[in-house]
Amino acid sequence: MTTFRLDLLKHISLLAMCGALAACGITPASGPSRDEMVKGVSAMAQDGEAPFAWVEVDRHTLDILARRAPPTLRGFFGDYRPSASQVIGMGDALQITVWEAASGGLFSAGESAGGVSPGSRSSIIPEQIVGHDGSVTVPYAGRIQVAGRTQQQVETAIVERLRGKAIEPQALVNVTRNVTNTVTVTGEVANGARVPLNLRGDRILDVVAQAGGYRSPVHETFISVTRGSRTARAPLQALLANPSENIYVRPGDILTVESRPQTFTVAGAAGANAVIPFDARGITLEEAIGKSGGLNDNRADPDGLFVLRYEPTTLVREFPNVSPQLLQQPQIPVAYHLNMKDPTALFAARRFAVRDKDIIYISNAPLAEIGKVVQLVQMVAQPAVQGMAVSRIGH
Numbered sequence: 446m447t448t449f450r451l452d453l454l455k456h457i458s459l460l461a462m463c464g465a466l467a468a469c470g471i472t473p474a475s476g477p478s479r480d481e482m483v484k485g486v487s488a489m490a491q492d493g494e495a496p497f498a499w500v501e502v503d504r505h506t507l508d509i510l511a512r513r514a515p516p517t518l519r520g521f522f523g524d525y526r527p528s529a530s531q532v533i534g535m536g537d538a539l540q541i542t543v544w545e546a547a548s549g550g551l552f553s554a555g556e557s558a559g560g561v562s563p564g565s566r567s568s569i570i571p572e573q574i575v576g577h578d579g580s581v582t583v584p585y586a587g588r589i590q591v592a593g594r595t596q597q598q599v600e601t602a603i604v605e606r607l608r609g610k611a612i613e614p615q616a617l618v619n620v621t622r623n624v625t626n627t628v629t630v631t632g633e634v635a636n637g638a639r640v641p642l643n644l645r646g647d648r649i650l651d652v653v654a655q656a657g658g659y660r661s662p663v664h665e666t667f668i669s670v671t672r673g674s675r676t677a678r679a680p681l682q683a684l685l686a687n688p689s690e691n692i693y694v695r696p697g698d699i700l701t702v703e704s705r706p707q708t709f710t711v712a713g714a715a716g717a718n719a720v721i722p723f724d725a726r727g728i729t730l731e732e733a734i735g736k737s738g739g740l741n742d743n744r745a746d747p748d749g750l751f752v753l754r755y756e757p758t759t760l761v762r763e764f765p766n767v768s769p770q771l772l773q774q775p776q777i778p779v780a781y782h783l784n785m786k787d788p789t790a791l792f793a794a795r796r797f798a799v800r801d802k803d804i805i806y807i808s809n810a811p812l813a814e815i816g817k818v819v820q821l822v823q824m825v826a827q828p829a830v831q832g833m834a835v836s837r838i839g840h
Contacts, residue, residue, distance in 0.1 A: 476713050478808045479749035482780065495768035497753075497778035498761055506781070507796045509763045515727075517690060518649070518670055521677035524692040526646045530595045531696075534625025539581055539591065539618055541570040541603065546613035551585050572621055585610050596620065628694045630656035632702035633666065648691045650684060652700060661704035664724045671699040678703075680725040709799050711737040713807040714745035723799070730783070731794035733805055740785065740807055747785035749808030754779060754800060 483499075500506055514520065533539070543552045544567045552568035573581040579592025586606035591599045600616045607614040623641045631637040635657025642652075649668060653659060659666050659681065666681040672695065681702075684691045694700065708722050716738015723733070730752065734740070740747065755776040761767055764779075771777050781797070783790050799805070 479746055497780050498767045500764050500781050502781050502783045502793050516679040518677050518679045518692050519690050526693050527695055531626045532593050533591045535575050535592055536624040537575045537620055538572050538622035540572050540621050542617045543568050544615040545611050550612035626696045628652050629699045633661045633704045634702050646693050648693055650691050659702050665704050665706045667703045667705045669701040682726045707801045709803040711805045714741045714809050715807050728799050729795050730797040730799055733799045744809050746808045746810040750783045750785055751806045752781040753804040
């Protein structure tokens with residue numbers, strides 16, 4: 446009878462300690478449980494201070510996310526072939542040649558400034574840089590406005606100024622160094638450069654190739670186009686897969702080639718907690734779960750899978766039951782919840798696109814937490830139990 450009472454007392458004490466430890470929440474954990482996240486959001490939402498938006502992943506949510514267009518340069522800038530006639534601008538270098546119909550004129554009498562022989566009917570004016578006033582100097586014609594004009598227009602202006610002074614003058618204008626009609630290419634390219642544009646027009650990949658091509662792997666490479674005060678970025682793979690994204694560049698554009706490895710983080714009760722890279726064109730949630738080793742059978746709560754990210758306010762407004770206080774922010778933290786106990790969740794995971802720097806968090810199951818408490822109590826109580834056993838043997 447004494448042994449029975451001692452065993453009963455021991456079990457009661459063990460259960461009491463388990464309850465006390467569970468209530469104190471001192472057991473180690475990889476993060477909040479599903480219930481803790483629900484309670485935390487609900488309690489703070491009642492105070493008007495919801496820390497993030499809770500969104501269930503269902504058909505309605507997937508339809509909203511599907512309407513979010515992927516990065517597109519064509520949609521942002523359009524794709525318009527530049528004019529076939531390029532205008533001269535400040536900083537360009539010009540070489541001007543003037544002809545006369547007969548010798549003995551202004552540009553053919555004696556040794557010319559261009560170094561031609563006596564009796565020549567032409568003269569080459571030394572190369573000139575278009576100044577801040579947009580003009581260059583032509584002997585006997587004075588300052589000629591060239592900025593904003595084509596080569597043909599400048600030739601006509603020079604002939605008009607020389608008419609009546611030279612013998613049936615003719616002019617030829619060559620742009621020897623083109624600064625105005627160029628695109629700057631920088632970043633992860635072999636040779637960053639200011640690339641002159643052809644009259645037929647050049648596309649993004651044309652000028653990147655002229656700069657020596659990109660150095661980073663294709664799936665990590667992004668191209669940013671800055672035009673005036675606007676900038677847009679798209680993965681290189683989008684340009685290779687969809688030629689319409691390889692838009693025409695325009696004079697003054699800045700192309701920046703960047704190496705941006707795309708990653709997502711897996712935390713909690715997954716097969717592996719890690720930062721995992723993925724292809725720049727994207728990865729679905731079911732693929733991401735597979736890359737992380739799936740849910741841990743011994744720990745994971747199938748109803749506790751979350752994808753955490755920041756979303757623009759314009760998108761979050763379409764979700765129901767979002768705190769008005771959150772909608773005051775330009776970027777809103779969102780916790781997308783997926784119940785993997787639901788068979789349709791696997792199909793939803795295939796439609797759900799994981800994005801760069803997403804966090805996939807899988808909470809522990811309640812029984813897993815209880816198991817930790819039991820193990821901890823056993824570890825603490827084991828010396829006492831062994832001591833009692835030794836004492837009983839001694840008696």
